Amino acid sequence: MLSSKVLKRLEGILGQERVKSAPEDLLAYSYDGYLQESLPGAVVFPRTTEEVSAVMKLASAEKVPVTPRGAGTNLSGGSIPVPEGIVVCLTRMNRILEIDERNRLAVAEAGVINGDLQKAVEARGLTYPPDPSSQFISTLGGNVAENAGGLKCLKYGTTRDYLLALEVVLASGEVITTGSRTAKNVTGYDLTRLLCGSEGTLGIITKITVRLLPKPESKRALQAIFPDLGQAGETVARIMGAGITPSIMELMDQGITGAVEDFMHLGLPRDAEAILLIEVDGRQEMVEKEVAQVAELCSAGGASEVKVARSDEENEQIWLARRSVFGALARLSPTTFSEDTTVPVSQLPLMLRKFPEIARRHNVRIAVVAHAGDGNIHPCLSFDERDREEMARVERAAQEIVAESLALGGTLSGEHGIGLSKARFLPMEFDPTTLQIMAQIKRAFDPLGILSPNSFLSQHLAASR
Numbered sequence: 001m002l003s004s005k006v007l008k009r010l011e012g013i014l015g016q017e018r019v020k021s022a023p024e025d026l027l028a029y030s031y032d033g034y035l036q037e038s039l040p041g042a043v044v045f046p047r048t049t050e051e052v053s054a055v056m057k058l059a060s061a062e063k064v065p066v067t068p069r070g071a072g073t074n075l076s077g078g079s080i081p082v083p084e085g086i087v088v089c090l091t092r093m094n095r096i097l098e099i100d101e102r103n104r105l106a107v108a109e110a111g112v113i114n115g116d117l118q119k120a121v122e123a124r125g126l127t128y129p130p131d132p133s134s135q136f137i138s139t140l141g142g143n144v145a146e147n148a149g150g151l152k153c154l155k156y157g158t159t160r161d162y163l164l165a166l167e168v169v170l171a172s173g174e175v176i177t178t179g180s181r182t183a184k185n186v187t188g189y190d191l192t193r194l195l196c197g198s199e200g201t202l203g204i205i206t207k208i209t210v211r212l213l214p215k216p217e218s219k220r221a222l223q224a225i226f227p228d229l230g231q232a233g234e235t236v237a238r239i240m241g242a243g244i245t246p247s248i249m250e251l252m253d254q255g256i257t258g259a260v261e262d263f264m265h266l267g268l269p270r271d272a273e274a275i276l277l278i279e280v281d282g283r284q285e286m287v288e289k290e291v292a293q294v295a296e297l298c299s300a301g302g303a304s305e306v307k308v309a310r311s312d313e314e315n316e317q318i319w320l321a322r323r324s325v326f327g328a329l330a331r332l333s334p335t336t337f338s339e340d341t342t343v344p345v346s347q348l349p350l351m352l353r354k355f356p357e358i359a360r361r362h363n364v365r366i367a368v369v370a371h372a373g374d375g376n377i378h379p380c381l382s383f384d385e386r387d388r389e390e391m392a393r394v395e396r397a398a399q400e401i402v403a404e405s406l407a408l409g410g411t412l413s414g415e416h417g418i419g420l421s422k423a424r425f426l427p428m429e430f431d432p433t434t435l436q437i438m439a440q441i442k443r444a445f446d447p448l449g450i451l452s453p454n455s456f457l458s459q460h461l462a463a464s465r
Contacts, residue, residue, distance in 0.1 A: 020042065040085050052169045069090065070089075070142030114138055126213065130153075141205045144159055144196050162212075167207035220281075222291060224275065231274075233274075248373075339380070342405070344410065362393045375410070402425050
């Protein structure tokens with residue numbers, strides 16, 4: 001149990017109203033989007049970097065573990081707290097501090113919601129491309145900690161590609177700044193990119209400077225229906241090979257389509273093995289040319305029907321199916337878990353064909369949605385976590401998904417992170433020397449090991465001591 005002395009000192013830093021230790025309050029911060037839960041000893045809500053620093057100085061002095069947290073949308077268990085540790089929740093640090101149109105950048109606190117920043121910059125004719133599915137809930141600090149992706153990664157890249165500078169509180173309570181406001185900067189080690197995707201293990205991000213782009217002049221979506229899943233995957237590779245880079249290219253398999261149709265009644269064809277949802281953006285004349293090329297490639301690749309949006313309303317209608325996926329899956333069973341793996345785009349057709357085989361082999365339900373253009377696949381497993389025998393089969397299926405992805409030259413995670421969910425798989429992708437270097441970096445930033453100590457590196461830190 002967190003000592004009364006530490007609780008009193010936290011209240012002295014933040015005030016009683018921003019330190020929560022009642023069981024019902026702790027329960028609300030004991031879980032994220034993953035399957036596990038763990039009760040912290042306290043949850044604190046700083047409003048300034050100075051307050052975060054003071055909390056970390058106390059935690060360091062008392063050797064109390066700390067877990068940074070944004071909105072808790074993490075899908076790999078990275079924000080699940082250490083028992084009796086402190087959760088530092090950054091949602092009250094939620095100010096957009098600056099939008100600089102001339103230099104195309106924005107400065108925001110870590111608790112700003114992604115979608116709020118997008119709306120603010122779009123009102124000025126600019127755009128911030130990283131758009132995770134949780135964009136209307138998740139915070140920028142969490143996005144940076146996970147190097148969040150989204151639907152537009154195919155053309156625009158991930159969070160890391162838009163970071164210019166960070167303000168970070170270290171485990172010791174010291175405050176550092178990394179990067180700069182300039183478009184080019186090769187001064188020293190690139191700590192900004194190192195901290196991005198570090199999952200709360202190296203420091204607590206408090207302020208973020210991101211680069212912005214001009215808002216695209218036009219965009220157009222299309223929907224292509226495929227009777228064969230493999231043909232859909234091959235068409236994705238063919239589109240990318242043709243030199244066209246859509247802003248978005250999503251794939252839904254038959255299981256996803258059926259679940260969405262049951263939920264939303266959109267008139268989706270239940271007999272189709274796959275649906276591709278594709279969007280191109282840019283200047284009007286280029287959009288018209290590329291959407292016609294994509295439609296032609298889909299038809300040549302075996303699509304039985306291709307529907308091109310002719311208005312903004314039709315654009316939105318096409319994307320309604322994709323936005324409804326996880327709500328639809330949540331209705332199928334007591335538990336739904338979205339796996340996350342990435343393979344080279346050329347291997348996408350082969351990987352897609354493996355999921356039905358894995359599902360049959362382990363007698364589990366797997367439906368697939370994918371950011372198909374960059375090979376990032378989300379096999380969604382539906383099950384009942386209270387059923388131990390079924391959970392064992394789900395675990396075996398997850399292990400096989402990981403092994404097959406790596407065998408095709410893929411990686412463990414494209415955007416959800418490693419967290420608790422995939423830490424055990426790291427030695428399958430990295431050699432011992434690489435893992436040892438990661439452990440050494442962790443110790444350099446956090447010698448006492450108090451920041452997110454049950455993170456993806458925990459077992460490798462212990463092994464390398």
